[in-house]
Every structure is written in C-alpha cells, then in structure tokens.
Amino acid sequence: MVTKTEEAELNRLESQVEHGGGGAWEYLCLIRKLKIRRSDKVLKHGLSILNDPKKRSSLGDEEWTLYEQVAVAAMDCHSLGVAQDCIKVLSKKFPDSKRVGRLEAMLLEAKGCFEEAENAYLSLLEDNPLDQVIHKRRVAIAKAQGDILKAIEWLDKYLEIFMADHDAWRELAEIYISLQMYKQAAFCYEELILAQPTFPLYHLAYADVLYTLGGLENLQTAKKYYASTIDLTGGKNTRALYGICLCTYAIAQLAKGRNKEDKESGELQSLAAAALEKEYKSRAPSKLPLLNSTLKNLRL
Structure with missing residues (x-):
C-alpha cells in the first residue's frame, strides 16, 4: 500500500516532469517501485527517453527494464503498435526469455486473441507453475470474455497457491457480491480480516x-x-x-x-x-x- 509520503513524492515528481523540470527517469523508477500504474504518464515519459539515443544509452542495463515498463503501459493505453515495437526489441535482446514470452502473451490478450493468449500462458506455466502474473492474467482473460464463473474458478485455484494475496481475496469478494453470493463474499472478508485485522x-x-x-x-x-x-x-x-x-x-x-x-x-x-x-x-x-x-x- 502506498503511504501518504510516497504518494506526495510521486505527485511532486510528476508535476516536475510535466512542467519540464526533468527527473523523468526517477519518476518512472518510483512508479515501478510503488507498483502502481499511471500508464499514460509512463508511456509519454518513457518514450521520451527511449526515443532519445543519448538518454537511452545512459541507462545501461536499465534500458531493458524501461522497454518492458513502456510495453505494459502501451498495452494499457491500447497503443498496441508501440507495445509490439518494444517487445520486438526485447525479444531480439533476450530471444529465449520467459519474461518476454509473458509480454508476448499479454499482447495477444490486448489484441483480443484470447484463445492464443490462454495457450501461451499455459505453456509458460508448465515451465513456472508459480508465476503469479500469469495466473492473474488468466483471471483477466475470463473476465474480459464475460465468463465470471471461470474467473472465480481461476481465482480459487490462484488463492490455493497464494493465500496471502489480499488483492485477490478482495477481487474474489467483489465478484461474489456482484453475483449476490454473500456467504462466499463473507468468507473472503473473514480471510482478509485475519490477515489484516487493523x-x-x-x-x-x-x-x-x-x-x-x-x-x-x-x-x-x-x-x-x-x-x-x-x-x-x-x-x-x-x-x-x-x-x-x-x-x-x-x-x-x-x-x-x-x-x-x-x-x-x-x-x-x-x-x-x-x-x-x-x-x-x-x-x-x-x-x-x-x-x-x-x-x-x-x-x-
């Protein structure tokens, strides 16, 4: 959870960058550290660095981290051409990377190719059954297709493995409430209260x-x-x-x-x-x- 101090620092940096005061890289790093999504800002300021050879080369190995961050932001903003370009660069640099493979599957999902994306995720899970992001992406695919019961099924399986994921319990509770399955929602909140009683x-x-x-x-x-x-x-x-x-x-x-x-x-x-x-x-x-x-x- 983002603290008030962290949020204030993030807003300060964002205002500074937006008004031409520099600090774009520091701003992007903080977004990544806090695990929040301000995708339109990431896309704008991330591209400003990637499109400047001097700025890009100054990042060293962090250049590839930025490509990944911009790719995800571009998918959020439905700038699929930008996302594809970033993923191509990463694929060329890391041809056998499972992490890049995950981005490729996410791009298929963003394009609405749900069956292909699901097959790609299943293949990746064979190599790493404990990949939390992939498990969550499968839930997202089910929700995008309007298959709420399937989303519940995947969330249940996910929580069997990652019982400490508070966001997943809360999401499952909200789905149950939307279906008027209040007893099941109550169970989810009981788990959350046990984990975070205050x-x-x-x-x-x-x-x-x-x-x-x-x-x-x-x-x-x-x-x-x-x-x-x-x-x-x-x-x-x-x-x-x-x-x-x-x-x-x-x-x-x-x-x-x-x-x-x-x-x-x-x-x-x-x-x-x-x-x-x-x-x-x-x-x-x-x-x-x-x-x-x-x-x-x-x-x-």
Whole structure:
C-alpha cells in the first residue's frame, strides 16, 4: 500500500516532469517501485527517453527494464503498435526469455486473441507453475470474455497457491457480491480480516455483507464489525455509524423482549446518532434535517 509520503513524492515528481523540470527517469523508477500504474504518464515519459539515443544509452542495463515498463503501459493505453515495437526489441535482446514470452502473451490478450493468449500462458506455466502474473492474467482473460464463473474458478485455484494475496481475496469478494453470493463474499472478508485485522475497510465491507445477509446472528455480528470500524477510524466513518443505527433497529425488530440487550443497543445507537449529528453539523448542515428524519424513523 502506498503511504501518504510516497504518494506526495510521486505527485511532486510528476508535476516536475510535466512542467519540464526533468527527473523523468526517477519518476518512472518510483512508479515501478510503488507498483502502481499511471500508464499514460509512463508511456509519454518513457518514450521520451527511449526515443532519445543519448538518454537511452545512459541507462545501461536499465534500458531493458524501461522497454518492458513502456510495453505494459502501451498495452494499457491500447497503443498496441508501440507495445509490439518494444517487445520486438526485447525479444531480439533476450530471444529465449520467459519474461518476454509473458509480454508476448499479454499482447495477444490486448489484441483480443484470447484463445492464443490462454495457450501461451499455459505453456509458460508448465515451465513456472508459480508465476503469479500469469495466473492473474488468466483471471483477466475470463473476465474480459464475460465468463465470471471461470474467473472465480481461476481465482480459487490462484488463492490455493497464494493465500496471502489480499488483492485477490478482495477481487474474489467483489465478484461474489456482484453475483449476490454473500456467504462466499463473507468468507473472503473473514480471510482478509485475519490477515489484516487493523484495516478498517475490511471490517466495514464484512459488516455490510452480513447486514445484507440478514438474520439475528448476522445482524449482531455486523453491528460488532461496524463498531470495530468506528474504533479503528477514530469514530470518523459515517457509513459505519449509519450501520450501527440500521443494525440496532433491525435487531430490535427481531429480538423484542430482551431487555438488557435492548437497553445496550439503544445506548449504542444513541451514541452513533449523536456522532452523525455532530458530523453533519460541521460538514453538511443543509442535510441535517434529512438526517434527523432518518434517525427518527430508526428510534427504538
């Protein structure tokens, strides 16, 4: 995950390069280091270096890294001619490279030649079954073809090998939610919370899924995770505050007569409502009447 300091440095370098202040290579290196994609910028500034023989030769062996970076950016931007030219240069320099072979397969994918790309990826996996990028590209092919069930299948197989890949778990959860398979999505978020217990967005997403599933037990657990989201964000997550109110109201409808729990729930809802009112007064006072009306309908 990119820190605020790293993002600030990246934006500073980008502004400097965009305004002719130099530092294009440093900017491209930082993008690569942070593993983010600003493909249009990479394509623009990467080509400015590659098309200048003096600048290109000054890179030494890093020249080939730049060719690869520009090739991927060009595919993202659908500049397939540029991508093909870069890959040709790399193929000539490294004729038997599996890494270049992966780029060639990605180009087939970018051209929409999905069957050929899939065959190329399978061939590469025979030599290196643990190539994470290739496994992910197969998922991307399935999604590009609209075969969501196949994408789930490939993600499941990928996560059997790379269980610590948080992005893959999150992607799988989002696919399940899009298919209204909420129990499966909940399992994905449970895995994410186990791996990163202090990351509030996973608590929030898990609570949302449980609230959607409904039922007394799910609602009670959802309320706990909305509460943990509030705790992890210092009480500043509006969605979680609303979640507390909604869960408390729904639980009250399902569990009437449990005096102790009703009392505790009412107190928690009152605290959440007060926090929401305070936030709306400071940030969106014009919407305060709408909030009050909504909260009034949720009073226990």
